[in-house]
Amino acid sequence: MSAVISSELRKIRSTRLWWVLLWCMVAGVAFMTAAIGFSYAFADEIGGSGVEGGGAGADPVATAQIIYSLPVSFGYVFPVMVGALAVTAEFRHRTIDTTLLLEPSRAKVIGAKFIAVIPFALIYAIVGVSTGVAMGAGALMLGGEPTGLGSADIWRTLGMSVVALTAWGLVGVGFGTALTNQVVVIVVLLGWTQLVEPIVRFALALIEPLAGAGRFMPGAAGEAIAGASFYSTAGVGDLLAPWAGLLVLLGYALIAAIIGWLITFRKDIS
Amino acid sequence: MQPRTIEVDSLTKRYGAITAVDDLSFSAQPGRVTGFLGPNGAGKSTTLRILVGLVSATSGTAHIGGASYTKQHRPGTIVGAHFEGAFHPGRTALQHLRSYAPLVGVDDARCHEALAAVGMTDAARRRVGGFSLGMRQRLGLATALLGRPDVLVLDESANGLDPAGIKWLRSFLRSFADAGGTVLLSSHLLSEVQQTVDDVVIIANGSLRHQSSLEELRALAAPGVMLRSPRADALVEFARTRFPDTATVEGEGQALILGTSAAEVGAAAFADGLEIHGLEETGESLEDVFLRLTETPATTETEVAA
Structure with missing residues (x-):
């Protein structure tokens, strides 16, 4: 098994994509945290609260927590992509032929991809969360607000954000295995996480009997791990407990991978 | 090198109503270069993919050295195979080989050796995306050689090679076979491989049309x-x-x-x-004989009758 994992690690490391995506993540997270951080920090000057329910009048630690969890709310698409591409690139460039020639056990190959993506997703998570802290704390300081970095709650949020973003890398591997087409995976995951899920969560929050269902959506589960959410603070439903969120998210990864193993990987590779 | 025979026995592969490989039996011997020939769509790639476990057979067996490919421990050290395409354009030639090295249990030195064996030492640090078809074919061969196999299964490896490349491939496969290796090389053009192969297996519409040495095929040419x-x-x-x-x-x-x-x-x-x-x-030229053997519409008639 270690040979397969080592092979998978080399595959990811030898393409430029993983660090191009990493820089995209840094830029994206920096922009989002700075923009929203400033809107909180300077809410008084701007006139009114930046986001409903937040604002300078709210608990400063809670405000900081929301800002520091932004890398999870908006940045998870990057570890997802690196995870998905670890599978889909093999099908796109037909390297899956050689991979399965040299390791005929398809379950082993999928398992090795899950494990090999973890260190890369962890780098994404640490870099993304650090970027969020740097920009968010900077914005709060400039606005004369407390950064909250003295609070244990905040550090727990940061630690759990790293866990959440790493878990998203595994979701990417799962979806890549199930869908195998690079373009389809990107369209489905981007479309779902950035467009459909926010709308669905918002809609579900308005329908009384389904109000709790939004918590089980992948994006909500990821935010639950960090224990804070831009959307839930904005009044779009509650979150699960952090451990439950992690389980739900890993559940999505596992279910997608099993579907992929049953549908795609057991099929003929021709 | 250990002598290992490729044996395909009553192999059939159906995709729904389409029969891609139809009760096919043939063998490829150690010490020989066997050309696996047939027009496009004859079932060559499907057969080779079944042989190395990428595609499952509907019935029949395909064995290498007496066992099926996927049952062997570290199959890449026994059989070196390569199919068309199979490269990530962003990887260099060396990175490509290093990605697979752990799976056949070899180190970086062997990656360099495999590149040298196909004359690509100078291109080791160039990205595959910029390679010509001929260079890709060479790198494919280096991939197949990585685990020092006894058997080579090559899909259209002569395709797109210039005359110098074909000459190089010929001498390369010749020396591999002379050392006791078994080579099965598919091609849709007899002319591309006729100076490379010792034996020929000709298929059309998924079934065997002819198997013999190249000399015997030549003798079939009507004077x-x-x-x-x-x-x-x-x-x-x-x-x-x-x-x-x-x-x-x-x-x-x-x-x-x-x-x-x-x-x-x-x-x-x-x-x-x-x-x-x-x-x-x-x-008749050899090409004419090849055409005559693959063009026979007999199979379609029997299929209708059946």
């Missing part, structure tokens, strides 16, 4: 005589009376007569007083 005369009318008359069934007039003053020799035709022409300006033994 013939090309006859030229300045007196076109007399030539047509001569052909019609002397060789009514086997002669075809090939243009003004030229006729091809099959199944005979220059001596026979010359004697007949002399007896008839026909002035001749050209008399040469020709007949």
Whole structure:
């Protein structure tokens, strides 16, 4: 098994994509945290609260927590992509032929991809969360607000954000295995996480009997791990407990991978 | 090198109503380069993919050295295979090989060795995306060689090679076979590999049409005589009376007569007083034989009957 994992690690490391995506993540997270951080920090000057329910009048630690969890709310698409591409690139460039020639056990190959993506997703998570802290704390300081970095709650949020973003890398591997087409995976995951899920969560929050269902959506589960959410603070439903969120998210990864193993990987590779 | 025979026995692969491989049996021997030939869509790639476990057979077996590919421990150290495409354009030649090295249990030194074996040392740090088809074929071969296999299974490896490349591939596969290795090389063009292979397996519509040594295939070429005369009318008359069934007039003053020799035709022409300006033994080329063997529509008829 270690040979397969080592092979998978080399595959990811030898393409430029993983660090191009990493820089995209840094830029994206920096922009989002700075923009929203400033809107909180300077809410008084701007006139009114930046986001409903937040604002300078709210608990400063809670405000900081929301800002520091932004890398999870908006940045998870990057570890997802690196995870998905670890599978889909093999099908796109037909390297899956050689991979399965040299390791005929398809379950082993999928398992090795899950494990090999973890260190890369962890780098994404640490870099993304650090970027969020740097920009968010900077914005709060400039606005004369407390950064909250003295609070244990905040550090727990940061630690759990790293866990959440790493878990998203595994979701990417799962979806890549199930869908195998690079373009389809990107369209489905981007479309779902950035467009459909926010709308669905918002809609579900308005329908009384389904109000709790939004918590089980992948994006909500990821935010639950960090224990804070831009959307839930904005009044779009509650979150699960952090451990439950992690389980739900890993559940999505596992279910997608099993579907992929049953549908795609057991099929003929021709 | 350990001698290992490739044995395909009653292999069938159906995709729904389509039969891609139809009760196919053949073998490839160690020490020989076997050409696996057939037109596009004949079922060559499907057969090779079944042989190495990428595609499952509907029925029948495909064994290498007495066992199926996927049952072998570290199959890449026994069989080196390569299929068309299979490269990430962003990786360099060396990175490509290093990605697979752990799976056959070899180190970086062996990656460099494999590149040197195919004459690509200078291209080690260049990205595959910028490679010509010929370079990709070489890198594919280096990938197959990585685990020091006894058997090579190569899908269209001569495709797109220039004459120098074909010559290089020929001498490379020759020395691999001479060392006791087994080579199975597929191609849709006999001319591309006819100077490379010792044996031929010819398939069409998924079933075997011919298996023999290349010499025996050559012997199947029907002999013939090309006859030229300045007196076109007399030539047509001569052909019609002397060789009514086997002669075809090939243009003004030229006729091809099959199944005979220059001596026979010359004697007949002399007896008839026909002035001749050209008399040469020709007949079917190897390519013609290949076409004749693969074009037979017999299979389609039996399928309809069945």
